[in-house]
Amino acid sequence: MSIFNKDLLDQILVKAQISGASDVHISTDLQPHARINGDILKLADFEKISGKDIVDTIGMITSKYVQTKLVNDFQSDFGYYNEKNKTRYRVNAFRSRIGFCLAFRQLNTKIPELEKAGFPEIITKISNLEKGLILVCGPTGSGKTTTLATIIDYLNRKKRKHIITIEDPIEYLYEPKESLIDQREVGKNVLSFADGLKGALREDPDIILIGEMRDKETIKMALTAAETGHLVFGTLHTMSASKTIDRIIDSCDVGEKDVIRSMLSTSLQAIILQTLFKKNDGSGRVPAFEVLLGINSVRNLIRENKIYQIDNIIQTSSKFGMISMDDYIEDLVKKNLVDKYDVMSRISKIDEEKFESKSSIF
Numbered sequence: 087m088s089i090f091n092k093d094l095l096d097q098i099l100v101k102a103q104i105s106g107a108s109d110v111h112i113s114t115d116l117q118p119h120a121r122i123n124g125d126i127l128k129l130a131d132f133e134k135i136s137g138k139d140i141v142d143t144i145g146m147i148t149s150k151y152v153q154t155k156l157v158n159d160f161q162s163d164f165g166y167y168n169e170k171n172k173t174r175y176r177v178n179a180f181r182s183r184i185g186f187c188l189a190f191r192q193l194n195t196k197i198p199e200l201e202k203a204g205f206p207e208i209i210t211k212i213s214n215l216e217k218g219l220i221l222v223c224g225p226t227g228s229g230k231t232t233t234l235a236t237i238i239d240y241l242n243r244k245k246r247k248h249i250i251t252i253e254d255p256i257e258y259l260y261e262p263k264e265s266l267i268d269q270r271e272v273g274k275n276v277l278s279f280a281d282g283l284k285g286a287l288r289e290d291p292d293i294i295l296i297g298e299m300r301d302k303e304t305i306k307m308a309l310t311a312a313e314t315g316h317l318v319f320g321t322l323h324t325m326s327a328s329k330t331i332d333r334i335i336d337s338c339d340v341g342e343k344d345v346i347r348s349m350l351s352t353s354l355q356a357i358i359l360q361t362l363f364k365k366n367d368g369s370g371r372v373p374a375f376e377v378l379l380g381i382n383s384v385r386n387l388i389r390e391n392k393i394y395q396i397d398n399i400i401q402t403s404s405k406f407g408m409i410s411m412d413d414y415i416e417d418l419v420k421k422n423l424v425d426k427y428d429v430m431s432r433i434s435k436i437d438e439e440k441f442e443s444k445s446s447i448f
Contacts, residue, residue, distance in 0.1 A: 090139035092146050096170040098132055099190065103171055105129075106370075108192055109227065110175075114140060114185025121227075124364050124371060137185035144179055144186065151273045152179070165255035165271075166190070176231075176257050193257050194232065200240035205233075208377055208407035209358060213237045214244075218355035218380070219312035221299075223324045228361045229373055230321045231257050231297075237319065238295060242267060248290055252282035253297035265293075272297075283307040287314075296320040302337045309346065312353035326411070327357040327378035328396040331388060351388040354380040359411060363424040372423050376400065376411035 090112075098118050102110045107120035110129075114137035118129045145153060148164050155162040161180035168175065176191040200210055212220060222230045235258040241247060242265045249265050254272035261267075268289070276282035279296055280303040286294050287307075299305050299320045312318040324330040331350065338346045359376040378384065378400055387395050400408050418424045 090135040091143055094132075095143060095147070096168050098129060099168050099173070099175070099192075100171045101129060101131060103173060103192065110190040110192075112140060112188040112190075113182065114187065116184075123368065124362070140186045140188065144188070148179070149274075155273070156180075163254050164273075165257070174257070174259075176255060191227075197235045197239040197258055197260075198232065200236050203236050205236070205373075206375055206377065206407075206409055208379075208409065209233075209237070209375075210240075211407065212356045212358070212377075212379075213240055215317060215355050217312065217315050217317050219308065219318050219320070219350075219353045220355050221320050221322060221330055221357045222360070223322045223327070223330045223357060224360045225325065226323060230360065233358065233360060233373075234295060234319055234321065238267075238293075241265060241293060245292075247292035249293040249295070250286045250289060250291045251295040251297070252276060252279055252286065253295070254279070257297075279304040280307055283311065287311060287316075291316060293317045294319070298322075299334075302339070302342075305334055305337050306342075306346070306349075309349040309353055312355075313349055318353075324359070326397070327359055327376055327400060328393050330357050330359070331393050331396065335393075347388055347391060351385040354385070354388070356380060361411075363415075363418065364428055366422055366425055372418065374411060374414045374418060374424075375409055376414065377407065377409040379403070379406055379408055381406055 102120040109121040362371040
């Protein structure tokens with residue numbers, strides 16, 4: 087086994103970066119692995135790593151807070167900066183059946199410009215809203231953080247606002263431009279997302295970014311902030327716009343659901359759902375989007391608890407700027423940007439039947 091320490095960790099991260107990896111996985115008694123163009127591959131130049139060395143290295147690269155949280159909660163998030171390649175990483179330390187593990191997500195130091203990012207035009211219009219709740223959703227590793235960073239950077243360049251971010255950990259670093267930006271990290275600057283939100287409402291914010299809406303207290307406070315005239319951005323790990331709404335409502339106690347539905351129907355401005363597919367030419371991955379807008383018909387369906395009808399609203403409301411994930415993916419296939427068989431392997435049976443019935447592409 088390799089003698090794993092901070093120096094070897096940095097070497098692994100450099101090698102993975104050169105190989106085009108987005109993520110690196112260090113697991114007890116295994117070789118390091120990396121995610122390259124969506125696939126998990128062994129990093130062949132490195133040997134297996136012992137659990138003791140992983141624990142010792144965690145002690146070298148993290149704070150006492152992170153180590154205590156790892157012991158108490160069996161997992162913990164933190165940021166790491168590799169001096170060798172001048173790159174920041176979001177890291178999750180956790181315990182599995184075989185021992186301690188580390189998952190590194192490489193963060194881009196350069197934030198894409200919204201005007202040049204190739205996003206649908208409606209996302210720029212959404213970014214220019216003055217108040218309400220905007221959610222960016224999708225599975226893990228779908229680029230939600232980068233999309234939010236792109237929007238926040240745009241607002242920083244275009245608006246004179248006070249922006250507060252609450253993150254775990256801080257991923258992208260912003261320099262104030264036209265706006266004033268205060269970034270707060272859970273565990274370092276605030277006790278929790280909910281605690282950070284509670285404080286933010288007393289700090290004269292115009293725009294609040296919540297790194298992740300994990301619990302009912304955070305969700306309720308985000309809705310309150312959006313209802314009281316703030317522009318609130320948040321993320322959820324969901325697979326469709328309608329499931330995002332269900333997740334928010336279902337996170338609360340039975341006796342609160344009617345109130346939450348009412349608050350959500352009033353404050354929701356947009357849900358941006360995204361996922362990533364491999365490019366046909368092997369040069370990386372391309373995003374696919376679904377966009378739901380908080381128009382009156384959507385607000386009524388939320389209020390009346392008819393969430394199951396929202397997918398139909400998306401399909402028939404392109405004139406408002408809404409985007410169906412099915413249609414967006416179909417367009418990517420038509421343009422030969424993604425492989426239809428990769429798409430088919432990633433969608434559910436219900437979606438597969440939908441594609442086959444409406445498009446000869448599949």
